[in-house]
Amino acid sequence: MSERIIELVTDSFFNILIPGLTATIPLTVISFAFALVIAIAVALIQFADVKVLKEITRFYVWVIRGTPLLVQLFVVFYGLPSIGVLLDPFPAAVIVFSINEGAYCAETIRAGLEAVPSGQMEAGECIGMSYMQIMRRILLPQALRIAFPSLGNSVISMIKDTSLAANITVTEMFMATQRIVARTYEPLILYIEVGVIYLVFCTVFTRIERWGEKKLGRYRI
């Protein structure tokens, strides 16, 4: 019995790990990078109270946070083709994950900006810096520093959430596991195995986050 388990695990290990390294991780990293760009833009608009744009960003955050990620994936991948927008699975997943995570991170970064004391902005104004200069050089770095642990958690959630991309035919780790299960009829062992690999990925990213926080820790906020 145990020999059979070992054989099953060793045989499937690389078949699961490789999609993890070629799909799960890239999907996470690329989507998170785009999400950060979206989030910073949205947070800046909301923080600066830019008239019409602010309403648009609030609508965006409201819709994204109020609907399931799975529904968003289905709308983009299965829904859009009916109006002529056909996307490959991976780019479709990147788009949805970026837009989804962008809404959550926007709130985190906006809260970070609001947590920076108003004296920081005023000190910048008093030496003659422009709003954008203060934002770029003083406020945003501090806000991101404040938001860092929370953004780190978001990355970790995202690693796990990418398993949902299996539903739109992205061959990531979970999809790869399902295929092996279909062939071998060993759901218990294989799903535990993929769970352990997710656990390892998340642990590695947590370590990276801690390390980054230490590096940034030189100035205390």
Next chain:
Amino acid sequence: MILSVENVHKTFEGTEVLKGVSLCVDKGDVVSLIGPSGAGKTTLLRCINFLESADSGTMEFAGRKYDMHNTHTKEKAEVRKRTGFVFQNFNLFRNKSALENVMEGLVVVRKKDRKEAEDIAFATLSKVGISTSLASHYPSELSGGQQQRVAIARAIASNPEIVYFDEPTSALDPELAAEVISIMKMLADEGMTMLVVTHSMELARSVSKQVVFLDHGVVIERGNADEFFSNPKEARVRDFLSLERV
């Protein structure tokens, strides 16, 4: 005369905090703005540097007139480039070292190259008694007195025509306050033009040439510092001074 403000009014939530204040500062002068808590001293200083927009009032700075209510962003920047501001609670940039705090305005606003800015920043820091080894420290790694001295260095690094101080010693323990007072004394002796809001009569006495007494948004008395302290005319000022002496 480098600065004059006229007839400044400011209301917060229905309460008139400044009721037509006028004030002028000559080049090389050190003017102390004193008065009880809540008199409107901070508000006046903030209006003068456009951190608050006054309800009305005009300002003449370095020969140019400005409307203190409708001030264009460009005008604000133009004035701020030529003035320095020192806050009660320092407000050093928390994500920058002491040196970078002083360099920031030189590099970003004055467009000096990094090497030149660094030289000026080191020189200015050493002038306020911050050694080269402390220059790489972040604000959180400095004492209050050191932070305030870095803040003064940041304010004076670009040779402003006037420096505003809002209660520069009131967040500090007495020994640390003494450090800051001695630096301000040195600046006063060098002929730096300063407008100083303070609670510390020690500071007002040791640095100022002129004193303005503000209460409930109105200037009650103004005059030469020696005369003001030795022979105040207004009863309210006498009461205030006798209380402060205790």
